[in-house]
Amino acid sequence: MTSQPSELASQPEQERRQAARRAAVRTLGLPNAVVSEFDFWDDSFEGRRLFSELLGTFFLVLVAVGGGMVSARFGGNAVPYTAKVVAPALMVAAIILFMGTVSGAHLNPAVSIAFAARGNFPWRRVPAYIVAQFLGGILATLLLWALIGKQGSAGLTLPGPGIGSGTAMVWEIVLTTGLVSVILGTASGAQQIGAFAAIGVASYIALAGLWGAPVSGASMNPARSLGPALVLGDWTAWWAYLVGPVAGGLVAVGIAYVLRGRGGGLSAVQAAQGTLGPRLPPGPLQRP
Numbered sequence: 001m002t003s004q005p006s007e008l009a010s011q012p013e014q015e016r017r018q019a020a021r022r023a024a025v026r027t028l029g030l031p032n033a034v035v036s037e038f039d040f041w042d043d044s045f046e047g048r049r050l051f052s053e054l055l056g057t058f059f060l061v062l063v064a065v066g067g068g069m070v071s072a073r074f075g076g077n078a079v080p081y082t083a084k085v086v087a088p089a090l091m092v093a094a095i096i097l098f099m100g101t102v103s104g105a106h107l108n109p110a111v112s113i114a115f116a117a118r119g120n121f122p123w124r125r126v127p128a129y130i131v132a133q134f135l136g137g138i139l140a141t142l143l144l145w146a147l148i149g150k151q152g153s154a155g156l157t158l159p160g161p162g163i164g165s166g167t168a169m170v171w172e173i174v175l176t177t178g179l180v181s182v183i184l185g186t187a188s189g190a191q192q193i194g195a196f197a198a199i200g201v202a203s204y205i206a207l208a209g210l211w212g213a214p215v216s217g218a219s220m221n222p223a224r225s226l227g228p229a230l231v232l233g234d235w236t237a238w239w240a241y242l243v244g245p246v247a248g249g250l251v252a253v254g255i256a257y258v259l260r261g262r263g264g265g266l267s268a269v270q271a272a273q274g275t276l277g278p279r280l281p282p283g284p285l286q287r288p
Helices: 003-009 013-025 043-074 082-102 109-118 123-148 165-186 194-218 222-232 242-259 266-274
Strands: none
Touching: 003 222, 043 082, 043 123, 043 222, 082 109, 082 194, 109 123, 109 222, 109 242, 109 266, 165 194, 165 242, 194 242, 222 242
């Protein structure tokens, strides 16, 4: 509803300015502005967001799975161990920077669930995001398979030699707790750092992989693990790579509550849901 001039006149100056600012926002043609100022309930832009999640997860899995498959195809030193660990982290940073404002660049079902549990993302949009993420992982693995062929278990995330599925699951819980804590922390209103969040997230992925990959593969992402498992037909310890990351993400949500209280702040919601460029709405500019 639009406030009448007489009602605005009776409000303090600051409240009148805030009301005018909100009214102005709703007339700029921004996506979702009429239905909700921050919740992004307008389904007309959901296709772009889902495509963003599919494409981003596709590139992430292409790098993460491709490193192992290329090494198996062309020799163990074709892609050094450090490169296999660091390349996915750098890819995540690039994806966050180039399309994080479209969908939030979750790229990971555990992250989508954690954002929703934190109150920064609508639960009703989580299933479609997860489907898009898994589809991106499957398509990336299919492409690698078509180009260089199946290379045994190369590219899969599997427990290390002598490591049981239970140990791998706990390992994934610990690693994912740290990852999602970094994601939630850099997206919070207390210390939201915009594009620099990509550096923090990528740094954690690289560091966790350098010491954690020999134990569990340091997946921290069900789409990265289960998509290739489906395509390559190897379901070894698959449940550890589903339960571990999701449980770790929920633990991180609890930690975020202890550190910063309830979620749902503006900056955290925008980071989780994307903005589709609020300073420049999609579509051609209006020419005078």
